[in-house]
Amino acid sequence: MDLDIEIYPADEDEEEESYTPSMTYGVPREEFLKENKPEYYKRLVESGTLLEHLKSIDKFAFELEENMIERQCEIEGVNEELKKRDMFEWVGKYNLIKHEVRGFILRDFIFN
Numbered sequence: 001m002d003l004d005i006e007i008y009p010a011d012e013d014e015e016e017e018s019y020t021p022s023m024t025y026g027v028p029r030e031e032f033l034k035e036n037k038p039e040y041y042k043r044l045v046e047s048g049t050l051l052e053h054l055k056s057i058d059k060f061a062f063e064l065e066e067n068m069i070e071r072q073c074e075i076e077g078v079n080e081e082l083k084k085r086d087m088f089e090w091v092g093k094y095n096l097i098k099h100e101v102r103g104f105i106l107r108d109f110i111f112n
Contacts, residue, residue: 019051019054019055021051021054021055021058022058022062024058024061024062024102025057025058025061025062025105025106025110026054026055026057026058028106028110028111029053029054029057029110030050030054032110032111036111057109057110060109061105061109061110064105064109065098065101065102065105068101068104068105069094069097069098069101072097072100072101073094073097076093076097078090078093078094078097
């Protein structure tokens with residue numbers, strides 16, 4: 001039996017509707033706005049642009065996080081060689097870098 005199935009790219013509106021803010025950056029940003037910038041938060045909600053705002057925050061923050069982690073790993077020698085030599089040391093250093101980067105992004109971009 002031969003089925004003719006047509007596949008269409010996802011509609012941008014569908015992607016927007018299915019977006020859920022990340023617990024890492026999107027949700028903390030929303031909570032920050034509610035508590036610290038209620039007028040701005042209210043305008044985003046009333047204009048229907050809150051999810052768009054949170055989505056752009058998530059996208060920016062995760063891209064920044066990836067770039068910063070990569071650069072800091074290069075600086076500190078957290079690389080494949082270290083990973084092969086001592087996996088536990090690599091994991092510890094990588095997790096510390098990730099934690100520091102996320103703290104920076106939250107402090108300087110999300111809660112600002």
